[in-house]
Amino acid sequence: MAEKMQFQAESKRLLDMMVHSIYSQKEVFLRELISNASDAIDKIYYKALTDDQLVFEQDDYYIKVIPNKETRTLTIIDTGIGMTKEELENNLGVIAKSGSLAFKSENEAKDGHDIIGQFGVGFYAAFMVADEVKVLSKALHSDQAYLWESQGADGYTIVETTKDQVGTTIILKLKENEEEENFDDFLDEYQLKSIIKKYSDFIRYPIKMDVTTSKPKEDNDKEFEEIIEEQTINSMVPIWRKNKNELTDEDYQNFYQEKRYGFDQPLKHVHVSVDGSIRYNAILFIPENRPFDYYSQEYQKGLELYSNGVLIMEKCPDLLPDHFSFVKGMVDSEDLSLNISREILQHDRQLKLIAKNINKKIKSELKTLLKNEREQYEKFYESFGRQIKFGVYNEFGTHKDLLKDLLLFYSSKEKKLVTLDEYISRMPEEQKYIYYATGDSIDRIDKLPQTEIVADKGYEILYFTEDIDEFAIKMLVNYEEKEFKSVSSGDLGIDAEGKEEDNEDEVKENKEILTKMSEILTGKVKEVRASKRLKSHPVCLSADGEVTIEMEKVLSMMPDNQNVKADKVLELNIHHSVFNSIQAAFNNNDDEKLALYTNLLYNQALLIEGLSVEDPVAFTNDICKVMQ
Ligand SMILES: Nc1ncnc2c1ncn2[C@@H]1O[C@H](COP(=O)(O)OP(=O)(O)OP(=O)(O)O)[C@@H](O)[C@H]1O
Numbered sequence: 001m002a003e004k005m006q007f008q009a010e011s012k013r014l015l016d017m018m019v020h021s022i023y024s025q026k027e028v029f030l031r032e033l034i035s036n037a038s039d040a041i042d043k044i045y046y047k048a049l050t051d052d053q054l055v056f057e058q059d060d061y062y063i064k065v066i067p068n069k070e071t072r073t074l075t076i077i078d079t080g081i082g083m084t085k086e087e088l089e090n091n092l093g094v095i096a097k098s099g100s101l102a103f104k105s106e107n108e109a110k111d112g113h114d115i116i117g118q119f120g121v122g123f124y125a126a127f128m129v130a131d132e133v134k135v136l137s138k139a140l141h142s143d144q145a146y147l148w149e150s151q152g153a154d155g156y157t158i159v160e161t162t163k164d165q166v167g168t169t170i171i172l173k174l175k176e177n178e179e180e181e182n183f184d185d186f187l188d189e190y191q192l193k194s195i196i197k198k199y200s201d202f203i204r205y206p207i208k209m210d211v212t213t214s215k216p217k218e219d220n221d222k223e224f225e226e227i228i229e230e231q232t233i234n235s236m237v238p239i240w241r242k243n244k245n246e247l248t249d250e251d252y253q254n255f256y257q258e259k260r261y262g263f264d265q266p267l268k269h270v271h272v273s274v275d276g277s278i279r280y281n282a283i284l285f286i287p288e289n290r291p292f293d294y295y296s297q298e299y300q301k302g303l304e305l306y307s308n309g310v311l312i313m314e315k316c317p318d319l320l321p322d323h324f325s326f327v328k329g330m331v332d333s334e335d336l337s338l339n340i341s342r343e344i345l346q347h348d349r350q351l352k353l354i355a356k357n358i359n360k361k362i363k364s365e366l367k368t369l370l371k372n373e374r375e376q377y378e379k380f381y382e383s384f385g386r387q388i389k390f391g392v393y394n395e396f397g398t399h400k401d402l403l404k405d406l407l408l409f410y411s412s413k414e415k416k417l418v419t420l421d422e423y424i425s426r427m428p429e430e431q432k433y434i435y436y437a438t439g440d441s442i443d444r445i446d447k448l449p450q451t452e453i454v455a456d457k458g459y460e461i462l463y464f465t466e467d468i469d470e471f472a473i474k475m476l477v478n479y480e481e482k483e484f485k486s487v488s489s490g491d492l493g494i495d496a497e498g499k500e501e502d503n504e505d506e507v508k509e510n511k512e513i514l515t516k517m518s519e520i521l522t523g524k525v526k527e528v529r530a531s532k533r534l535k536s537h538p539v540c541l542s543a544d545g546e547v548t549i550e551m552e553k554v555l556s557m558m559p560d561n562q563n564v565k566a567d568k569v570l571e572l573n574i575h576h577s578v579f580n581s582i583q584a585a586f587n588n589n590d591d592e593k594l595a596l597y598t599n600l601l602y603n604q605a606l607l608i609e610g611l612s613v614e615d616p617v618a619f620t621n622d623i624c625k626v627m628q
Pocket residue numbers: 032036037040078080081082083091092096098099120121122123124168260
């Protein structure tokens with residue numbers, strides 16, 4: 001007897017979940033197995049493209065589904081590339097990488113419902129309907145065939161066996177019928193036909209099945225006889241070649257899932273058929289959720305590229321700009337050569353044209369979504385808004401004009417996300433700038449002293465809570481000729497309504513105090529200044545020049561930050577009662593107290609900004625001194 005081998009821990013968990021699954025759409029197991037079979041045939045097909053020894057005879061490549069009511073087995077045969085012993089072990093004993101990580105993040109969904117529904121589980125789906133699975137496979141260029149066998153989570157065996165044809169045969173021993181689930185359905189010709197049609201209609205290879213039909217007898221056409229004939233169940237017409245009007249949302253969703261573009265439901269699909277100087281069909285999807293690896297090195301952008309119905313590249317990166325790297329889908333063009341190499345493809349004029357059109361198309365779709373289905377757009381933005389902002393900033397702002405009207409920011413007044421156009425449309429005539437404030441969260445920005453004067457003036461403030469926000473805006477400089485202005489910047493363009501003069505006088509009067517305080521904080525701030533923006537708060541930090549404090553924070557986290565620092569200014573509210581104490585200390589020549597107060601205020605300002613105090617122990621000691 002063959003030695004029983006153990007599944008990798010994660011596979012075991014997933015498999016266990018499949019065995020005990022109460023997921024209602026168990027029929028998807030067939031989609032998964034057929035999809036794997038089709039992939040396996042694709043692989044042999046590509047090999048044939050570059051290998052002269054290998055001839056691809058269309059008729060030799062098919063998938064066959066065989067139900068057997070007596071043995072209660074369902075067999076799926078493919079004439080694909082097959083698997084070696086190692087491949088059987090590695091591919092079926094170890095959960096597919098794509099699924100595994102997503103699966104981890106999805107937590108424990110006990111009945112497996114979410115996992116199957118959202119992620120797809122590939123081969124293991126077989127265990128939803130079968131209590132025994134056999135995989136008989138012979139790899140291309142191999143003389144030996146192997147039989148992989150498993151009854152579930154307690155392990156699997158692999159033994160040598162014989163098989164004539166290269167390819168894989170999967171035999172499922174169906175589970176006994178249960179109260180809610182009649183597994184016999186998966187042996188029923190009619191049911192199987194409809195499942196295949198539903199999920200796998202556009203598979204490029206014939207999915208065959210022996211079907212019982214009744215036909216008039218040859219010698220007597222009044223009498224009928226039952227005959228069994230092999231039929232091809234799927235239409236094989238790829239969905240993108242079909243008439244858009246004949247397709248339903250569900251068809252596109254099935255395609256999205258079948259193709260493994262994502263495990264979520266796509267938010268939007270676009271079906272493009274262009275028949276001009278360049279001809280192509282494309283189906284593009286905007287996913288709803290961010291893939292778990294989206295911001296990792298592993299994530300590869302790209303669209304599937306077909307040349308006249310034949311897949312020539314799985315992820316063609318040249319078809320998608322980085323700012324739309326989340327888009328999934330495919331392009332099929334008759335004008336591309338089948339044997340085109342990666343290098344040539346990059347410079348292909350046709351491909352460049354297609355890419356350009358696709359870029360425009362995605363932009364206009366997103367714009368339409370924003371205009372007509374705001375809620376959906378906001379879902380999209382939550383997942384991929386960051387990418388749009390990076391798009392504005394990257395490549396020295398090359399794409400900023402394309403992307404700027406797709407931006408959304410949280411508004412202090414509307415208490416929700418708004419577009420820049422919406423902001424502009426609400427601006428009172430005298431308002432010069434588009435104001436923004438930066439911080440870690442909406443709550444924090446709400447409490448920022450720096451926002452006081454702008455907010456008091458009744459102006460709307462955009463809240464920037466992501467690192468990239470301010471960088472993107474700096475790249476834009478302005479929107480509809482209105483310049484962006486941080487509420488922390490020196491000149492806010494707001495008249496202090498006649499108080500300007502008084503302020504000037506007071507500033508002079510207190511100049512000596514402020515100079516002295518600046519000296520105390522030498523090396524920490526550029527200057528201590530009387531604030532024009534504070535009303536109820538005693539103190540805040542601002543920055544002179546281009547680099548804001550928020551930018552300094554972001555840059556300091558980068559590996560090659562070159563130690564870029566903001567020119568920090570400590571702003572004091574000289575009308576605040578705290579300032580009286582400072583004046584008193586100064587007038588009494590109490591240098592120690594003045595230093596104590598100055599440092600305390602400085603550290604408070606740091607904390608408000610979300611910066612850490614440089615010496616927390618000294619800070620707490622200072623507070624204790626004040627309390628004594
Ligand atoms: N019929 C088959 N012929 C050849 N190889 C197969 C076949 N079925 C599965 N495999 C191999 O087993 C691997 C694992 O299959 P599985 O369905 O679990 O995941 P996947 O297809 O890689 O990923 P996903 O299902 O998430 O798209 C496949 O990648 C493939 O290499």
